[in-house]
Amino acid sequence: MTENAAPDITWPIRYQLLLPNLGVLGFAIVGAALLGAVWSGRVADRRIEHQLHSMAATLANSRFPLTDAVLAQVRDLSGTQLAVTNEAGKVVTLSDPALAAFPFPELSPRQSENAERVRVIADQRGEKYLHCTVAQTSRSANTRGETLHVLFPHALWWDAVATAVWPPLLVGLVGAGIGVPAGLRLAWRIADRIERLRQHLAQLAAGRTDRLVVDGPHDELRSLAVAANQLADQLDGFRQTIQRQERMTVVGQWNAGLLHQLRNCAAGAQMAVRIHRKNCNYGDIESLDVAARQLDLLSDHVQRSLVMGREERPAHGSCRVGEVRQEIVRLLSPMLRHRRVTLEWNDDADATIVPVSSENLRHLISNLLINAVDAAGAGGNVIVTTKHGDDLRTCIQVRDSGPGLATDVAASAFEPFVTTKAEGIGLGLAICRRIMEDCGGELSYRHGDGACFEALFPAVTDDTTNTTETVAAGATT
Secondary structure (H helix, E strand, O other), X not given: OOOOOOOOXXXXXXXXXXXXXXXXXXXXXXXXXHHHHHHHHHHHHHHHHHHHHHHHHHHHOOOOOXXXXXXXXXXXXXXXXXXEEOOOOOEEEEOOHHHHHOOHHHHOOOOOOOOOOXXXXXXXXXXXXXXXXXXXXXXXXXXXXXXXXXXXXXXXXXXXXXXXXXXXXXXXXXXXXXXXXXHHHHHHHHHHHHHHHHHHHHHHHOOOOOOOOOOOOOOHHHHHHHHHHHHXXXXXXXXXXXXXXXXXXXXXXXXXXXXXXHHHHHHHHHHHHHHHHXXXXXXXXXXXXXXXXXHHHHHHHHHHHHHHOOOOOOOOOOEEHHHHHHHHHHHHHHHXXXXXXXXXXXXXXXXXXXXXXXXXXXXXHHHHHHHHHHHHOOOOEEEEEEEEOOOOOEEEEEEEOOOOOOHXXXXXXXXOOOOOOOOOOOOHHHXXXXXXXXXXXXXXXXXXXEEEEEEEEOOOOHHHHHHHHHHHHHHHO
16 A cells, blocks of 8 residues: 555444444443333332232231132132131131142241241142231131231232333333434434545545535534535635646747747838838828837737736736727727727726726727627627726726627636637737736626626725826826
8 A cells, every 4th residue: 555545444433433322322221121120020029019918917807707708709809819727737718729739738837927928839730829928816716826828820920020021121122223223324424424525535635626515414524524615616726726827838938939030020010111101201191100009019919928928917007098098999990990890989987097007908908809899790889888886996898799608618718728719829818817917806707798898997096096197297298
């Protein structure tokens, strides 16, 4: 077994929980049942013994003669056999003629005592009785020295004791029948929940971050399951961050190889456009200005693509939305006319300040607008709106009339190299998200009547406002 391999489970926790609890439970139930049975048997035995003594004393002290008929009636009422012997041990009266052969002379009656302790005796047929004797009170000279013998059938005594013993034993058996399965079920439930937690943690160790279904009562195991799900979410977030960083590293390496060639090409094209504009005294000068500006943007895009693969962040700044709106509209006008797409972007929010530099805001909105124009298609329309929340945050929303993103694409739309365009690279939205993360904002997508991207900027502080006014003042001097 390797060092990181899970050890074999030789003493499962379900048995650690089950066996001691079942042992204690079984001992308690069986002990209580046996103790109750013994106690009930003793109580029944003493009760019968007391009844025999009481009946014998009552009959011995009675004032009426104990004839065969009287003893037979007492037998019928109590189930007890009775006999009277004289001083010589000879039977005088009997409750049942079948007792005539009973060895009464061998019982050695003690006439000096009022009663003899109950003992078990047997007749010639092997039938057992509980026997006690009581000396009769002398009512006449004929009854002097007579002894009353009380014979209670041992079978009736056993029935009475069993009747007293069985209820506590039955209660104990029922308790064991209920307690043992309940203990088994409880132990298995706890063990199953622990086993699911173990399997979930093993999956986390293997790199799978699936969430565990949290069920059961609100106990320590449920809290542990919630903590395991939180750990899974954190590990999943860490994994996504690492994957994003790996993609950014690939982007940086890829950009580093293209940067020199693209920059040289853009510089040559800029020089050619400027020389042509200087020497050209006719034609569309505005188109040359747009072409020169687009080349400047190309150089800026190349530089930003290089930043995508690095850890450093660009310097923070702030600007007014109106500073970039007119420039973006002027740069994208040729594309809008060529694609026959209508752009609606009012100047109501031109004075709104957002905590991002004008270059970053231009790059952000330009990317979103280019994607929206491509999605809207010929005859479509794109709408840009600016909203202000109660928390002083600003939201710039870009909507198009296209079909919107597919569900699987929308889930990873902001990841590098994710694109639905045949000739696309998939870096535009990734760069836009990087810009929003740098300023502390959020970039999100939601599906409505087409695609809708929302850039939510944090509230602008006084320091940001002062910085913006200083930059604006410097630009006018």
